[in-house]
Amino acid sequence: MLRRRIRLAVQSTAIAVSFVFLFAVVAFAQTDRRQNAPGQFDFYVLSLSWSPSYCEAARERSPDRAPDQQCAGRPYSFVVHGLWPQYEKGFPSYCQVPAPRLNRNIVGSALEMMPSPRLVFHEWDRHGTCSGLSPNAYFEAMRKARAVVKIPEDYLALAKPITVNPGQVVDAFLEANPGLTRSNIAVGCDRKRLTEVRVCLTREFGFRDCGEITRRACRLNKVTMPAVRGGAANAAEP
Template identity: 60%
Template sequence: MFHAIRSVVSLGIFLLVALSIGSAAAQDRRQNAPGEFDFYVLSLSWSPSFCEAAQERGNSSRNQQMQCGGRPYAFVVHGLWPQYDRGFPNYCERPAPRLPRNIMTSMLDLMPAPGLIFNEWDKHGTCSGLGPRAYFETTRKARAGVKIPDEYIDLQTAKTVSPEAVEDAFIKVNPGLSSSAIAITCERNRLQEVRICMSKDLQFRACEEIDRRACRRDKIVMPPVRGG
């Protein structure tokens, strides 16, 4: 009996060690070293879906009010995220260097919520190896390098589409963008984000891991643009 118990305990210890080794192997050796990453993901959020979900939750924070009332937003920048080919870094400096308020306010046309901008700097910007101004200038440059299809700029009525149709629309108007460099994500039955992979010099590039996390629904809904 004693030998049997000891064998079970030994097996348990072995499995725990094996799991921890596997986890360490899956983690990039550069984990959270600022500036040490392989590519960026430019994440474009479909603002009407965000606002509809916030309304359903009864969430009325100042950030939600800024984004979901008044000015009509379609695609907005969620963030520019440094990535590894497998996995990603985050919160690479603790505490994060202070983000000056004037830089935050300069980004409100693309990212219409102060809390979002501060969070993106803390979580992702600190991993870029850039200072606050350079990081958000790079974010603006990345966004300027992506054309939004005309049919999504001022959507007045709800639209049911396939993720592939959204992908194809972006590929059609962005020369050099391929299906291996873009992923559509969804939340429940709504379009959530368009994620576009870019090299460090902001050229479109393939990203297998991002593509694997894409929406698998046949159809998704794009709620109409709000406000105005």
């Protein structure tokens, strides 16, 4: 009797394990089959980071640490965080390991859009390798994507910190960019600051809907936008 119970228990366990395995296989089959295949994606997200928020958060985390290049050099407002290939659900990353190296000229050119070499390298390794493009072509695509999106004038040289509703920021981008709709853009935040704006683009750099991105937008009613360093002086220039 005892042996029979043990045998039945083993059989039940085996059946349960089989169901778990089958469920895992089905779940895997439902994920995007192009996972991490370079060049195989549906659209881009252009992520524009509000640099003053990054720098303020970095100071809070490490007040005694010397500021990095983004926070000690020229003043920045919205900067390109990255151009990210996306699936309709999820996204690829690190599609070539090790990634093809970037030469000095490519990095120098990218710094016109991005605030630090470290960010340039990171974005190429994680996202650029999934574009299916060469380094030159990827950063040229980033340049084209950035040229599509106009930053609202009020945010170019913000002279003092302001408190905004994320919807106000979306409205400002919609007004500055004819053809952009609420289903194409999402504002990101941490617990108190606006951190970034994400704009969804087709592979040909037209605005497009992206439900998964907009569903993850900031849900706070009010967030702070710290001032741009030297913003008052910049605003006073003709």
